[in-house]
Amino acid sequence: MIKFKEFKEVCDKSIEMIEAAGLLLTPEDKKNITAADFGLSRLKKEGVQILTLFQTDRIAGKILVLLPNQTEPEHWHPTVGNDPGKEEVIRAISGNLRFYIPGKNTMKEGFIVDGKQDCYTMRNEIVMKPGAQLILPAGTKHWFQAGEEGAVMYSFSTTVTDLNDQFTDPKIVRETIIEEPSSNTH
């Protein structure tokens, strides 16, 4: 669960980071930002901000933002019915970004979230400078993390099937609940 105040703060900060990176957002685009805490209720440590640019039945384009030292939990996009699973292309825009994918342990710049060794099992580190791209075929286990500056990136993909995403951390639920402002007065 995310308190509305934190949700708004994090979304506003993310829009600021996107604009500082030189991307043009329309007022419509800005309304499409959201944050995901994966049900862990510690958004700034494990979470991500997502601004959907477009999403059809076949393709989607999003801007993803990580705050400084924020980590998106390890997950993969499985086969769903006739769909072989979501394929995703990441393009780094600004900040410092590390991706972790299958392969040899080359972890150097990043860190494992405290006490969560079993939830972050991919250790092949890809440091992505602005302009770097990474293709994640369907089914590829991955997680990613920002350094001290945070990170802004594009995510382009085939059909979005978010609610079918699989996570390594058994505590995760994909749906994010935002506590409304009125609840804050209790």
Next chain:
Amino acid sequence: MIKFKEFKEVCDKSIEMIEAAGLLLTPEDKKNITAADFGLSRLKKEGVQILTLFQTDRIAGKILVLLPNQTEPEHWHPTVGNDPGKEEVIRAISGNLRFYIPGKNTMKEGFIVDGKQDCYTMRNEIVMKPGAQLILPAGTKHWFQAGEEGAVMYSFSTTVTDLNDQFTDPKIVRETIIEEPSSNTH
């Protein structure tokens, strides 16, 4: 056919326009720019510059550039085998851009290429300011044109099937032939 000198001039100018729009290109990206004259040999009037960011078997991301008053000929992306046809999302980045799609004739800002009334049959005009997006479902007939400033835009799509594109102008061939520098000495 495009002479190499013109090809290089147009590609260099297009990279300049992309960078002036605030987009970051890596040296690798810049190598991926090309120009298409659709076999008409009048690139600056009818043609487009294309910088492919990524292209997999399932999705593609490109930056398209139109020089001032350059027009991309009318075409559509047909069904190819099991593929229902390429779906494309355009996002305007800079300059002034007009798209023409099926619907009522609302043409006002743009122009029909001289003597080519029969080759530009869609007249429903969508003026796209920076940040505007347009979804073109598979099979949608379309053409587009820049105004005095030229235009830079993203094109995100499902599987690219360019060589299967269908054009209204019967003189068009999709393959572009670039005349090598050595030929210029004749």
